[in-house]
Amino acid sequence: MDRIAIQERGIPGFELMSRAGHEAFQRIKKQWPDARSVAVFCGSGNNAGDGYIIAALAVEAGLNVCVYAVSEPDKLTGDALSAYRKYSAAGGAVMPFQAGQAINTDVLVDALLGTGLDRPVTGLYAEAIQTINAHPSPVIAVDIPSGLNADTGNVMGCAVKAACTVTFIGLKQGLFTGQAAEYCGEICYAQLGVPEDVFMGLKASATRVVKTSLPRRDRCAHKGSCGHVLIIGGELGYSGAARMAGEAALRVGAGLVSIATRVGHAGLMNLNRPELMCHGVETAGQLAALLAKADVVVVGPGLGQSDWAKALFNAVISSAKLMIVDADGLNLLAASPTAKPDWILTPHPGEAGRLLNCTTAGIQQDRFAAALSIQVRYGGVAIVKGAGTLIASEHELAVSNTGNPGMASGGMGDVLSGVIAALLAQGLSLKDAAQQGVYNHGLAADLAVEKDGERGLLAGDLMPYLRQLVNE
Known part of the structure; x- marks a missing residue:
């Protein structure tokens, strides 16, 4: 659906990324209106790009913001690099993530790993997840909690435990079964302005059950x-x-x-x-x-x-x-x-x-x-x-x-x-x-x-x- 929206409907990838960051930041303001500081954990892909957009919006809103980068931001490419540059231009600070460092913040943003994860999380990413989970402040996950498999809902070694997950364009089936209930928190959906016909042209891998009313009983029922x-x-x-x-x-x-x-x-x-x-x-x-x-x-x-x-x-x-x-x-x-x-x-x-x-x-x-x-x-x-x-x-x-x-x-x-x-x-x-x-x-x-x-x-x-x- 990302590909169709970008290549066939002409929506620039950076525009989708900007919309995603905006939706996540609006959720932060709505759910934690008294927050005055935000710590954003960014990885190396487009999920990190969403994180940098969130961080830039938080800076513009006057919050105290720090990005903890698990991957060097200068090595980002494409839309994610553009998002990092936008955050830098806003005067945002980036610190290389180190295990054990003290983090003082009201809200943490998980923008480490996205939906393509296909192997257990190890190394510095695993240490970053452990740091996030050990922090007492609430966590918002971008698209999917890092470490959760988007197809099965299983934890790939370790995963972020979020209070809220904002997921974009298509709901991932792994958010709704397996171990997901322990990690996703409240699931919020954002369509990001993708046209309806993009969805209609693809068969869903699964559907969510919604309640339907039973028919009225015949007055002569026995x-x-x-x-x-x-x-x-x-x-x-x-x-x-x-x-x-x-x-x-x-x-x-x-x-x-x-x-x-x-x-x-x-x-x-x-x-x-x-x-x-x-x-x-x-x-x-x-x-x-x-x-x-x-x-x-x-x-x-x-x-x-x-x-x-x-x-x-x-x-x-x-x-x-x-x-x-x-x-x-x-x-x-x-x-x-x-x-x-x-x-x-x-x-x-x-x-x-x-x-x-x-x-x-x-x-x-x-x-x-x-x-x-x-x-x-x-x-x-x-x-x-x-x-x-x-x-x-x-x-x-x-x-x-x-x-x-x-x-x-x-x-x-x-x-x-x-x-x-x-x-x-x-x-x-x-x-x-x-x-x-x-x-x-x-x-x-x-x-x-x-x-x-x-x-x-x-x-x-x-x-x-x-x-x-x-x-x-």
Whole structure:
């Protein structure tokens, strides 16, 4: 897009760089209006050029400014050299960066490394990143935090932890998943006046999920027209998972929810949620009648991997039902891989690793590639959960950025399965049910922590917010 804007639309590269610097400086003034000093860390490429523009604007605004150069500015070329000369002409000071030097400033600007990073950060650049991260003042990153991979969101050895990242022209997919949430802070976007047709002519590598409203219910709707969800799980000692999935499906609007579980649980599971229809099922044959009535099946919450679990799992995947496969259902699938076009798989990174016969670290190394690989191998829609959950369907890769660290507690995935199942039962497509389910699930968690904070958040705390969100 940079190339098209410059070569085909006639926007000079230095003009784009100047606009980028202006946008970043405006963000500094807006976010830290009382700042009186700025320290700008510049590297050797166009990212450094953005930094010198910011520094020049700060000098013109009367701030105390110092640029700490990791690369000699006289060795810059092209637009970056022009930006340095503009800063020098404004009377700006440049100091060669040295590890351990004392830096006294209100705001730090990270303009060290841009989006082209393809190897771990080492040497003086790594020392500069460590210096930035050790400083108590807030940091604004230019385009992307230095050290973060723009494609995967992974840290390349070390990376700047920013309070705010101002990114230009195209949003980089690596800003939205992997380790990015820990490093980017607030993400601000600036189009820099690039014409809309530049964007329309290129296919996005991924899309961000946005909330869409469910259609208004027909005034004559009844429970049979709102879908029947069947949850299969709850091995002895693990009844809570199926129970939470079932309640989530009810709260999101499924007309009927049945649970097939161990006989020992069936009479107790709905004591405090009598709307759930709980059935003791000990054989695959006993499951047949329940499967026949269901519109959507969730298999896996608390299922285990016993002979009982395997028998029920095999019965489900042999059926033609729409289904969500979660938890131990995914582990059983990994042991006997098969593909279906009409299911949604919901692995966390560990389960994703088992589905692809690799390590959890391998999944996290490139979550986008992992989601696509699962979808290609197993069909349907593949969700890879985590910070920046990914949803891969046949023709689209989407990322959802709702949710928070309070969700790192048991049962959250079970609730998600119930949410998606209810949306599917109410007529949404596999792709839309998966995307909207993930988005609303995370947003419900965000609403739940607003008052009381993230620690101690329980999966059950999401229920009232889920109901609120699907009625908006």
